[in-house]
Amino acid sequence: MSPKPINLRSDTQTLPTPAMLQAIASAELGDDTYDADPTVKRFEAMAAAAIGKPAAMLxxxxxxxNLIALIVHAPAGSEVILDADSHIFHYEVGSLGSVAHLMPWPVTSEAGMLDPQRVAAAIRERDIHYPTPRLLCLENTHNRSGGRVIPLGLHDELCEVAHARGLAVHLDGARIFNAAIAAGVSVHAYTAKVDSVMFALTKGLSCPLGSVLAGDEAFIAEARHVRRRLGGGMRQAGIIAAAGIVALETMIEPLAHDHARARALAEGLARIPGLRVDMASVETNMVYVNHTATGRSTDQIIELLARHSVIASNRPPDHIRLVTNRHHDDATITEAITRVQAAINSIV
Ligand SMILES: Cc1ncc(COP(=O)(O)O)c(C=O)c1O
Known part of the structure; x- marks a missing residue:
């Protein structure tokens, strides 16, 4: 019989904690569309304070x-500058075009690091032939580069470039608490210069549902309207917010453990002949492993690992991705390394 799989596919695989389930069961609820869910109200006030913005919305x-932020910042037909490797450009089903009616202007980054000069050059002058650029989107940590942290200095410079040219800045901070912890700075330092920020409750923070959009009062008032327009208005959303309150109170600091375990995993995998890990790239909870020396395709490696009860994601053509979360203790990481070693030994 195969052992229980070790699921390193993503930090989205996290399950709610017992404290969250208890909080959900006892949450005071109301109809949030009537602005009458006390748990949502409490959560949104806490979330705004935690992220360092005047207002927040579940x-x-x-x-x-992210889509709501795009719509609020940029009228249909205007242009959005963003990283060609960003989640919004790559994985959000093109909704910035099909739903928000925006023109994306993708800029290539180096491992998630946008170059301020390239961004400045991408902001086109007002011209009758061009859509008007309205918004710069940043992402931190940067998912497709392997959870890389955009340093605060670079982040600030990018904000300044955009603001100097009259663009707003939205931060896709799905994992902004991971970024702040890894960079050793307060999360407020990362949000001070952006006009809006999104952070996810469902990744390392372990909630079953939900994310937060934060900005100033006027931005959030408009965001509530757009959320409703998209069919995202909710009723007794306190069941989501109750878990969110537990996450804000207890789950941010432990993200550092996920980072330490990702590093231990990376070190172990780097010692396996046939695999290569750029250790400098392992800054938070993600490990990208280059498998080219095995001579197998990414999907073959994923399948092989699954047969050895390790679940990873594919990043073709050269990489697999493994992500740590709170369900992995030190022994699980050691066992994962042993299983990957056995899998790779069977083919090289
Ligand atoms: C950087 C980034 N932004 C946005 C999202 C979207 O979050 P959700 O899956 O809650 O829609 C993700 C999800 O993986 C992400 O990694």
Whole structure:
């Protein structure tokens, strides 16, 4: 019989904690569309304070919160500058075009680091032939580069470039608490210069649902309207907010353990002949492993690992991705390394 799989697919695999389930069961509820869910109100006030913005709104997903931010900041037909490797450009089903009616202007980054000069050059002058640029989107940590942390200095410079040219800045901070912890700065330092920020409750913070969009009062008032327009208005959303309160109170600091375990995992995997890990790239909870020396395709490696009871994600053509979360203790990481070693030994 195969052992229980070790699921390193994503930090989205986290399950609610017992404290969250208890909080959900005992939450005081009301109809949030009538502005009458006390748990949502309490959560949104806490979330605004935690992220360092005057106001915050609960949304059902990170994708929806990003989409709402795009719609509020940029009128249909205007242009959005963003990283060609960003989640919004890559994984959000093109909703910035099909739903928000925006023109994306993707800029290539180096491992998630946008170059301020390239961004400045991408902001086109007002011209009758061009859509008007309205918004710069940043992402931190940067998912497709392997959870890299955009340093605060670079982040501030990018905000300044955009603001100097009259663009707003939205931060896709699905994992902004991971970024702040890894960078050793307060999360407020990262949000001070952006006009809006999204953070996810469902990743390392372990909630079953939800994300937060934060900004100033006027931005959030408009965001509530757009959320409703998209069909994202909720009723007794206190069941989501109750878990969110537990997450804000107890789940932020422990993210540092996920980072330490990702590093231990990376070190172990880097010692396996046939695999290569750029240790400098392992800054938070993600490990990208280059498998080219095995001579197998990414999907073959994923399948092989699954047969050895390790679940990873594919990042073709050269990489697999493994992500740590609170369900992995030190022994699980050691066992994962042993299983990957056995899998790779069977083919090289
Ligand atoms: C950087 C980033 N932004 C946005 C999202 C979207 O979040 P959700 O899955 O809640 O829609 C994700 C999800 O993985 C993400 O990694």
């Amino acid at each position: 949304a059902i997903s990170g994708h929806m919160a």
